[in-house]
Amino acid sequence: MIIKNAHIMDPKSNLDGIYDIKINNGIIEKIGKFDEDGLDVNKMIVAPGLVDIHVHFRDPGFTHKEDLTTGSESAAAGGFTSVICMANTNPKIESVDILKEFLKKAEKLKINVHTVSTLTKNFDGENLVDMEEMTKSGAIGFSDDGIPDRNTKVILEAMNRAVHLDVPISFHEEDPSLIVNNGINHGSVSEELGIYGSPSIAEDVLVARDVNLALYTGAKVDIQHISSGNSVELVRWAKKMGANVYAEVTPHHFTLTDEAILKQGTLAKMNPPLRSKRDRDMIIEGLKDNTIEIIATDHAPHTKEEKAVELSKAPSGIIGLETSLGLGIRELVEKGHLTLMDLLRKMTINPAELYNLKAGYIAEGGPADLVIFNPEESYKVEEFKSKSKNSPFIGETLPGKIHYTICKGEIVYEN
Template sequence: MIIKNGYIIDPKSGLEGIYDIKIKDGKIEKIGKISGEGIDVGGMVVAPGLVDIHVHFREPGFTHKEDIETGSNSAAAGGFTSVICMANTSPKIDNVNVLKEFLNKAENSKINVYTVSALTENFNGETLVDMEEMLIAGAVGFSDDGIPDRNSKVILKAMEEAVRLDVPLSFHEEDPNLIINNGINHGEVSEKLEIYGSPHIAEDVFVARDVNLALFTGAKVDIQHISSGNSVELVRWAKKKGAKVYAEVTPHHFTLTDTAVLKYGALAKMNPPLRTEKDREMIIEGLKDNTIEIIATDHAPHSEEEKNVELTKAPSGIIGLETSLGLGIRELVNKGYLTLMELLRKMTINPAELYNLNAGYISEGGPADLVIFNPEEEYKVESFESKSKNTPFKGENLPGKIYFTICRGEIVYRG
């Protein structure tokens, strides 16, 4: 395959400009002026295939919401060629047998599908999994995402083991003891709804604990789906102190505020919740100064029946793979907060490097994982490759129409 006249943007090398790309045997053979017939993309952006380190494909156990195949289709439609699934499945991915069963299914996927292992057995928060065994068996990291880890002694032990194994730990930061109704920010909106909700302090106290433990141990720690402005400040402080702390943010947290709950109901309910405009502005500042260096969707499919109930009883989470790039361009690039190169860095090489994935870059000899899109062309969000449709962005027009997603040298999505 030859891709002609693509405007390559590669955040790892800084390469930017019009080039051809020759692909052979799943790898990039040559970048430059290449003779021969090919796919002429007419100056559209050719970027590394996007990398999402935080998705839920719901397999095993919840395949009425999503499965590896439909999740992969959704990812490919959004320009993603590598994703990392979370372990809050049924059964949990906390032992080698379940892990290998997942990885065997993932081998047949059209994109690169990885998974973390649970950090503790059955997410009990008390007994660490055999981290070395799970790493050898194919896990790329560890997280009890969905269930915050409360036991500081266990977290300290996990971080010490993570240093020995040189592997990242990812944490869902919400203290359940400080929350009455999860998924909705505690503030003016929740009071209007006569719901107490989840105050930002529930996130802040756990972030404060974990960045300090990271500083103490030297562990690589990923603060997942950051939502509180105070937590952004805590991460910024820890980085200045020399901690190996990373932060990821979802597109919905840099796009929406808790007022969206009044308009969209359960389609704007997620953990951690959408917060105030001040929090959103502090998140954007964190993206600008690289306190937050990763954008991850927390793609969380739920069925229409599950979401279409009383707000406090509906599950938290929205799908995000098919709208992530468009929201990033609209909210961050077109509004002047980030360049397109900077946005793509947070969606490609930065997440890939945290998890030691061979992904997120364009280079001769490197993987032929690419996304080709027009950042100026809008498309309407109306149909989805995901099994689920739980998003507040349905019906909106977004920039960044994707024309091709290529993984391992094969076209896996055509727009």
């Protein structure tokens, strides 16, 4: 395959210009100018295939919501060529046999699908999995995402092991003892609804603990789906102190506030919850100064029936793969918070490097994983490749229409 007139934007090398790309056997063979015919993309942006380190494909165990095939198709439609699944499946990804079965199925998919292992057995928070064996067998990190880890002694031991394995541990930071109703921020909106909700301090106390443990151990720690402005400050402090701490934020947390609950109801319910304008503004500041260096979707499919219940009983989470790039361009680039190159850096090479993936960059000899889009062309959010439709952004118009996603040298999405 030859791609003609590509406006390459590669955050790793800062390459930014018009080139042709020659692809052979899934690898970028040459970048330059060629006389041969090819796919003329007319100076559209050609960026590294996007990398999402936090998705839920619900496979095995909850495939009525999503499965590996539909999840991969949703990712490709959003420009993603590499994703990392969380381990809260049924059964959970906690043993070598379950892990190998997952990876065997993933090999057949059109994009690169990886997975973390659970950190503790059955998410019990007390008994660590065999981290060495799980890493050796293909797990690329550890997380009990969905269940906060509360045993500090166990976390300390896990971090010490992770240092030797050179893998990250990713934490879902919410202290359940401080939460009455999860998925809804405790504040003026929850009070208006007569619900106590989840206060930001529930996140802050665990972030404070884990960034200090990271500083103490030297472990590579990822603060997942950060939502509290005070937690952004804690991460900023930890980085200044020299901790190997990363933070990821979802598009919905830098786009919406808890006011969305009043309009969207259960479609705006997620863990951690949408918080106040102050929190959102502090998150955007964290993105600007690179305290938050990763954007991840926390793609969390649920069926229409599951969401069509009263607010306090509905499951938390929204799908996000197919709206992520558009929200980033609209909320961060068009509003002057980030350059397009900065946005792409947080969606490609930064997440790839956290998990030691060979992804997120464009270079000769590198993987032919690419997304081709027009940042100035808009589209309406209507249909999804995902099996589920639980998005508060349905009906909105977003910039950054994706025309092609290429993975392993093959077109896996075309629009």
